[in-house]
Amino acid sequence: MSTNRIRLAAVQDKVMPVEQAVQLIKNGMVVGMSGFGGAGDAKSLPLALAEHTKTHPLKISFVTGASLGNQIDGKLAAAHALSRRMPFQADPVLRKAINSGEVMFIDQHLSETLDQMRHHMIAKPDIAIISAVAITEEGYIIPTSSVGNSAGFVDMAKQVIVEIDHTLPVTLEGVHDVYAPATRPHRGPIPLIEVNDRIGTIGIKVDPAKIVAIVENHIPDTPALMTDPDADTQIIANHLIHFFEQEVAAGRLPENLGPLQSGVGSIANAVLAGFETSNFKNLEMYSEVLQDCTFHLIDTGKMTFASGCSLTVSPKYAERVIAHMDQYKDKIVLRPQEISNNPELIRRLGIIAINTAIEFDIYGNVNSTHVSGTRMMNGIGGSGDFARNAHISIFVTKSIAKGGAISSVVPMVSHVDHTEHDVDILVTEQGLADLRGLAPRERARVIIDNCVHPDYQAALNDYFDRACAIGGHTPHILREALSWHDKLEQTGHM
Numbered sequence: 001m002s003t004n005r006i007r008l009a010a011v012q013d014k015v016m017p018v019e020q021a022v023q024l025i026k027n028g029m030v031v032g033m034s035g036f037g038g039a040g041d042a043k044s045l046p047l048a049l050a051e052h053t054k055t056h057p058l059k060i061s062f063v064t065g066a067s068l069g070n071q072i073d074g075k076l077a078a079a080h081a082l083s084r085r086m087p088f089q090a091d092p093v094l095r096k097a098i099n100s101g102e103v104m105f106i107d108q109h110l111s112e113t114l115d116q117m118r119h120h121m122i123a124k125p126d127i128a129i130i131s132a133v134a135i136t137e138e139g140y141i142i143p144t145s146s147v148g149n150s151a152g153f154v155d156m157a158k159q160v161i162v163e164i165d166h167t168l169p170v171t172l173e174g175v176h177d178v179y180a181p182a183t184r185p186h187r188g189p190i191p192l193i194e195v196n197d198r199i200g201t202i203g204i205k206v207d208p209a210k211i212v213a214i215v216e217n218h219i220p221d222t223p224a225l226m227t228d229p230d231a232d233t234q235i236i237a238n239h240l241i242h243f244f245e246q247e248v249a250a251g252r253l254p255e256n257l258g259p260l261q262s263g264v265g266s267i268a269n270a271v272l273a274g275f276e277t278s279n280f281k282n283l284e285m286y287s288e289v290l291q292d293c294t295f296h297l298i299d300t301g302k303m304t305f306a307s308g309c310s311l312t313v314s315p316k317y318a319e320r321v322i323a324h325m326d327q328y329k330d331k332i333v334l335r336p337q338e339i340s341n342n343p344e345l346i347r348r349l350g351i352i353a354i355n356t357a358i359e360f361d362i363y364g365n366v367n368s369t370h371v372s373g374t375r376m377m378n379g380i381g382g383s384g385d386f387a388r389n390a391h392i393s394i395f396v397t398k399s400i401a402k403g404g405a406i407s408s409v410v411p412m413v414s415h416v417d418h419t420e421h422d423v424d425i426l427v428t429e430q431g432l433a434d435l436r437g438l439a440p441r442e443r444a445r446v447i448i449d450n451c452v453h454p455d456y457q458a459a460l461n462d463y464f465d466r467a468c469a470i471g472g473h474t475p476h477i478l479r480e481a482l483s484w485h486d487k488l489e490q491t492g493h494m
Helices: 009-014 018-024 044-055 072-078 092-100 113-118 150-156 231-249 266-277 292-299 315-323 343-349 383-389 440-451 454-470 483-491
Strands: 030-033 060-063 082-086 127-135 140-143 159-165 211-217 260-262 283-286 303-308 332-334 352-356 359-361 392-396 425-428 431-434
Touching (some): 018 044, 018 159, 018 211, 030 150, 044 072, 044 159, 072 082, 082 092, 113 150, 127 150, 127 211, 140 150, 231 266, 231 392, 260 266, 266 352, 266 392, 283 343, 292 303, 292 315, 343 383, 352 383, 383 392, 425 440, 431 440, 440 454
Parallel strands (some): 030 127, 127 159, 159 211, 260 283, 260 352, 283 303, 303 332
Antiparallel strands (some): 127 140
């Protein structure tokens, strides 16, 4: 392995085949691994572990930053190697194991994982597996395309395995800004004032004695699968652009709006990409994932700077961004997720948060995790960190799904991730509902009038009228509140 990748002499003798390193992982261990949104995850070692487990059964508690690529979660789940998984996932095989009860999934706000470990609320990693482009002479692990929870895992784990990723260039060195809050009660404020501030180090400081193995990787990150913007997502973007223009005109927002956050996924990504057609300029982003929309807006001159913890881009953008990283270094920064998703920073910086809902109800409660209330989709991710603390909390979705069989607006959500208290704006292709300063009965009328597909509007108005006749601050007919979901389960149509 070249010395420009492992520049710390004290660990150069730790290089070994992945088949040897995988034997360091023992039954019952808590394993912390790099990776966020399919970017920056270790690959050769966890994939080798999935194969190893087929002949040497073991169970681990598996903790990452967020979801992983290369079907790692699915292959570990298929090998029955996972007893517990947190804090986020997006793999169909693992999803099935979670919903069957085989794997205990802890769906957690992404800002909380390291802080709970740091304060002994949940178990710390026995071993950390960290993807890196290099280890410097000064003993810094230089992460790859995400930081996620990697820095905290290295700090808290008893042992560290570094996976040197040869698919990514060493030009990533200098993109990261690694900072960790102190342990309570001696924690001061995080000294980040502007989105483009750098307050930490270029990499993850590691005690060389902790590194028990270094392995090589030649498997690339899995590109994000992004659905191209369509007519509906452009309409949603247009609704938001008009709303923001009104906010600026009223003096409630600055001309560049303030820092934007875009949740993971095709709809939020497509909506933000739609801002290319707006008159806004000098946009900034303070988010967890830097998706296609980020680089699209940077390339078109609309966005001046973006802060995140992960590069989660499609094949269309991955090659260009990585190949021209030197051109982006002064326009982006990657931070640990406990900084990118930090509630105090989100509130102080005045973030405008745009996240995606599975469904929302007539009072503004949002479900972003569970299909029909019981079946986990992916997890809450960072949407809760941003929604509760944002200057303006926005949720977007198309008004119908499955060709109209499902209404995304229902009488009562089947699972609540974001309560009505944390939701300011709801947007579908039908329109925008501004819920700020409205009581529940007022919110219901605004949501039904503006966000609901015409095929479902009359039924929701009928439900709400009959609920109001019964009374209550938040009127409901409890025997009917989840009847739409029950009908969907029975007939396949709401």
